[in-house]
Amino acid sequence: MTPPTPAIVTQSAVRPLPRWALLLLCIAYVVPGFVGRDPWKSADVTAFGYMLELAQQRTPWLAPLLGGMAPETEGLLPYWLGAWAIQITPSWLLSPEMAVRVPFAALLVITLMATWYGVYYLARSPGAQPVAFAFGGEANPPDYARAIADGALLALIACLGLAQLSHEVTSYLVQLSCTALLFFAVAAMPHRTVAPAIALVVGMLGLTLAGAPALATLLGVGSVVLVVLAPGSSTDRRLPWTLALAAITVVAALVAWKLDLWRWRIVGANSGGKEWQSLARLLLWFGWPAWPLALWTLWRWRKQIFSRQGHRHLLLPLWFSAVSIAATLTTQPADRALLLGLPALAALAAFALPTLRRSVGALIDWFTLLFFTVSALAIWVIWIAMQTGVPAKPAANVAKLAPGFVPQFSALALVVALAATAGWCVLVWWRASRDRAPIWKSLVLPAGGAALGWVLLMTLWLPLLDYARSYGPQVRAVQAVLGADPGCVQTVGLSRAQVAALQYHGNLTLERAGLQDECNWLVADMESWPASERMVNAARWERMAVVPRPTDKNDHLLVFRRAAR
Incomplete structure (x- = not known):
């Protein structure tokens, strides 16, 4: 017997949010943050540095390097997208950092659209429908689904943790959009064919190439189980989708193995309580206000969740959210892992709306x-x-x-x-x-x-x-010490972000330090100095300046000039 639905909704309660208002809200959210700013510390400017190296053909496409250092994340797709954007955009039209942001702004738009349509098709599921009134007047399915989808999109935009991370040109925005596409594909499978198939392939392969093959595999396996157990779908329709999901999951895993993207990323929390406290604070504010509503959904719809029918409108976002939270608790960086669960969390929050007092x-x-x-x-x-x-x-x-x-x-x-x-x-x-x-x-x-x-x-x-x-003020101070034409500059102990900032903001030619180098200038991170004698003979260098970042007392660069022989 199917458990009774807790949603009691009249037709007057599903009046759609005006499309012009929803579009204006999305524009106001997407455009600021992509326009008019410098690359920020540190993941944003680091990713931009790799893209610039690829676009200028200074590093291999399958093994990009920045200052001789490989990326911290193994995903290649984000760097390719940025490099292609720089190459195809005329320099007189857009600056390199603005050209890079165009495809990533499109990825954020795709995330919002995939979330809306995914929740719309979930709300069309038989188990998601509101109670039918004895004399009519209940919400009809299309209008009800549209209202629930509007609520999900509003909940996603309202999440506090989405703002900054969704406006950076990093692999995490690519992972977010591909996760949203995969969510939409599985949600729309009982209703559409072409769009879910395209979204499935792009989402699964994109998530893998963006550096999250394990997450793609887990989401794919869980989706296969949900499609098999989906109520109200004919066997003729479920079987092809099950095979397609299983096949693309296997292909994604093989692609990750071929490109050597598999890594062990599970880390344990520190023995003290500080790490767990920071995780608790992150979980508290990052998904606010979606997570309280999601918990309310789990409570009010608990009979459907634990029923034998396997209601997809609850189990699908619950699985995506659970995988994201598990990755948050076991991997680093935690906030980036939690970011990928926000579309599913917003979907759960939307199904709380018909039951709110x-x-x-x-x-x-x-x-x-x-x-x-x-x-x-x-x-x-x-x-x-x-x-x-x-x-x-x-x-x-x-x-x-x-x-x-x-x-x-x-x-x-x-x-x-x-x-x-x-x-x-x-x-x-x-x-x-x-x-x-x-x-x-x-x-x-x-x-x-x-x-x-x-x-x-x-x-x-x-x-x-x-x-x-940004590193702009610090790099300008370094340039003032180096002068107009410093030639090549050796570096010691610089991070990827510092190298990217010096190359872009300062337009400097950097080389890793070595005893045989002929550069007249050297820039070193203070924490890495004095360097090993195998890298730098400190007696040959004269310190010229200590250049701090104005807003960070622990980030100092040392500028040296080769001493007279």
Whole structure:
């Protein structure tokens, strides 16, 4: 016997979110962060450095090197995408860092679209439908599915951990988009053929080539089981999809083996409690506010989860979320692993909407309203203090945390920030009105607030964030010591990010240190000095400067000039 569904939804509650409003929200979330900023420390600028090396044909495509160092992540696809973008984009049209961001912005758009359509097809499942009323008036399946999908997209945008990591040109954004494509493919299999097949191949192979073959294999195996157990699907349709899923999973595993992408990445937590505490904090804020709603879904739909019918609309996002959380607890970096589970977590959160009580929805609204309004007010006050010096205390704090920073004024940034703030006020006014029918209403303020905060940071605070998070100021200080034409520069102990920053921001020709080198300048990381005598004869070098990063007391570069013989 099929357990009763907990969703009780009327037709008036599934009125769709206006498409223009949803599109505007997505644009406001995607574009800021990809436009107008420098590559940031450290994964962002490191990935960009490898892409630049490949585009300029200075390293092999199958074994890229940056300063003689191989990538920390084995995935090759992200570097290929960036390098191809640089090569095909005219230099007069876009700068290299902007050309790289175009395909990665498209990947974020694909993530949002795949999440929406995946949840839409899950909500069309028989077990996901709301209770049928005795005299009619319940939500019809297409409108209900559209409303649930709108809620899932709002929940994804509202997740606090998505903002920064989804705007970096790293392998993790490629993994995120490929995971979302795989999620969509399995969700849409009972309803479509061509689009899920394409998404399945691209998602599985892309996830493997982006450096996550184990994750691709786990998601593929779990998806095979879910397709086999899917209720309401004919055997004629399930068998081809089962074979296709199994075949592409095997192919992806073989590709990873052929390219030597398999690595043991499981690490244990430290013996003390600090690591577990940091993981707990990460789990708490990274997926907020989707994870409380996801837990509510697990509770209200528990009978369907444990029933023999195997309801895909619950088990599929639950499996994707479980794999991501397991990777978060056992691998590093933890936040990057948790990022891949956000689309599935948003899907679980969306199925909580038909079961939320009005008091819970009101609590979400009030908390979100206070949190994002106070945050936006703080961003504006600090920006005004940077521009005018009033209030004095925020201006003094900025000067202390970012010594040497000179505030910049941009009329365009101000106009965009004012428009975003006005949009937030309109959204709050709409939510406070009597229009309480749509089931996605409880996630409008969280998504709008997250987009508002991101837009304000990427407009009003962008010069400050560039100064604090990029290597530009430090590299310019190094250039001032080296002079106009330093020739080749030897390096000792530099990280991949430092090498990429010196090559791009400083346009320097770097060579790894050696006793036989003829370069007149040497740049070393302070923690790596003095270097081994096999690499550098310290007696032959005269220290010229110690160049710190203005916002990091532990990141210093030493600049040496070859001593006169």
